[in-house]
Amino acid sequence: MIEIENLSKRFGDVQALNDLSFCAADGRVTGLIGPNGAGKTTAFRIVYGLLSPDSGGARVDGIDAASERMAAQRQLGVLPDVRGLYPRLTAREHIRYFGRLHGGEGAALEADIDDLIQRLGMTEFADRLAKGFSRGQELKVALGRALVHRPRNLILDEPTNGLDVMSSRAVRHLIADMKALGHCILISSHIMSEVSLLCDHLVIVQAGRAVASGTPDELRAQTGADDLEEVFVRVLDSSGASGS
C-alpha cells in the first residue's frame, strides 16, 4: 500500500505539490492523472525516495519513504518515464544488475530473470546489447528491472507510452496479473482509454493537489459525463473555476 499524506514540495517559485493526499491500496490499480506539470512525477519521486518533501510524508507498506528510504525502496518496483538503459549492457545484464542490488543472487536470481524474460517476451533480445533497442524492447527491460525483486508495490509512469498495440496489450495483461496477485499498483498515464481499462481508482491532480478521486463510475456520476476524458476535463474546469 502506498499512502501519501499532506505532501507539499516547492522548487524555487514553483509550488509543485500543495497538500496532496491519497492512498493506493493493495489489489487495486490506482491511476494518478493530471495535466503536464500537475505534480505527478514529483509525488512519485518522493514516494521512491529521490526527493524529500517540504512537509507531509509518503509511506510504502507503512515504511516512511524519507526516513527509511532504503527499506521503502525494497518494497517498490518503479518504471520511470525515462527508461534509462545502459547501451553497453544486455537486457539480461540489466535485470541481473538490479536484482543483485536488491539482494538477489545465485541460481534463485537467475531463475527469476529467466522467468521474467519469458513472461515479458524478451527471449529474442535478452542477450543483445541495449543499444538500438526499440521503445517496446526498452520498456520490457525497464519492467524486468522493476519487477526482478518481486516488489509488493508498483509505480508505473506512463507504462505504455510509445508502445505498439501488441506491446501495450502485453503490459496491460501484466498489470492485471499483478493486481490479481494482490499487489498495489500506482500508474500515471495520459491515455484515457488505458486509464479506463486499467484503473479501479482514480486521483485527479491539478497544481499539486488532488482535485477529485474515486472509482471511474463514481467520477462519472459526480461529473455527469460518460466518457472518462470528459470527466477529466470537467473536473479540471470546475477546480480551475473554484480556484479562481
Added chain:
Amino acid sequence: MTSTWFTRVGIVFGKEVRDHSRDRRSLLLALIYPMLGPLLVAGGLFLASKTLQGDFRQQHIEIPVIGLENAPALAAYLQDKNVRFRTAPATPAEREDAVRQGRLPVVMIVPLSAKGQERFSVELITNLGRVDNLRVTSRLRALINAYNEKIADELAKKAGLAEGYGAPIKITQTNVAQDANIAVFFYNMMPPLVIFMIFLGGVHLAIDTTVGERERGSLEPLLLAPMERGGLLLAKALAALAFTAVTTVVNLAAFRVFMGMAVASSDRLAAPPGWEVFAQVFLIAIPLMAFAVALQMALAVITKSMKEAQIYLGLLPLIPALPGMVMVFSPLNPTDLTAGIPVLGQMLLINQLVAGQALDPLHVVIATLSTVISAGLIFALAAKWFRREKMFVLG
C-alpha cells in the same frame, strides 16, 4: 534478503568496469593514449641521438667551399682531418639561400686576400637554427681553431717565443652531454607526462558514470535501488580508479619499453631507469591516482552536462603537468614542506626516482598522507554534492 554495503559497492563497481571495458573511448584512453607520450619521447630521443651523437672524429664531413685555393695549407690540414670539399654555389645569395633552406649545412669562404698570407680571415655561412647542421658546423669551427693554434705555435717558435704564445688559453672540452645527458633530459620529460595520463586515464569513466548517467536518464532508475548514495559514488570512483591504474601501468611500461628501444640504437646513451624504478613510480603514484579520480568525480558531479564536464575535465590534466614541465628544465628536490603539497609531493618524488636518487622515507610518508587526505576531503565533498536533489532532477 539484503546485501551488505561492501557487496553493493562491489556490484556497482563490477557493472561499471564491465560496461566501460566494452566502451571504445574508455579503452582508447586506458590502453592506446598512454602509449603516445612514450612513443613521442622515445622517438625524440632516438632522433636526437642520431643527430647529435657519434664519434665524428672518425667520420669525414663534406664542406662546400669558395676560394679554397687561396689557403692551400689550411686545405691540406682540413683534408688530413677527414674533411672533403665540394664547390659551393657561385653567388652570395644562392649560398645563403642554400644554407637557410638546409640544402647545405655550412659554406666556407676563403677570400682572395688570404692568398700567400699567414694571417687571414675565413667566413662561415651557418644556420644554427637547424639542429642537424650543428654537428658539421661545430666540427669545422673546432678544426679551424685547432689550425689557428697550430699556426700560432709555429709563428711563436719562429720568433723564439714559448709555445702557445699566440694562443695563451687552450680549451679542451669533454662533452659528457653527448654521451649520457641527452638521454637523461628525455627521461626527465617522463614524470609530467605520467602525471598528465594519471589525470586523463579515468576521466571518461568519471564523466560517463555521473553526469552522463543523469543525461541518459539511467541515474534515476539506479537511485531507486536500495543503496547508499555515498557508496554508489564510491563504487563509480573505484571503477574510474581501476581504469586510471591500468592507464598508468600501460603508460609506464610503454615508457620503459620504447625508451629501451631508443637507447638500444646507440651504445653511448645512458640506460633508462630499470623496471624496479617504474614499479616504485607506480606505487608512489597511487595516492595521486586517488586524488585525480576524487577531483574528476567532484567536477563531474557539479557540472550540468557531459559537454560542460568534458571541457573542465579535459583541461584538468594540464594543471598538475605544468609544474612538471618546468622541472624538466629546472629540477627541484623535495623538502618536508614541498613534499606535503598534494600532487607536487608525488611529482618531486617521481622526479627523484627517475633521476636515480634515493627517496627520503619521511618525504614519502608526508606526500602520501597529504595527497590521500586531500583526495578523501574532495571525495567527501563530491559525495555531499551527489546527494543533492539537483543532481538527479533535471530542469
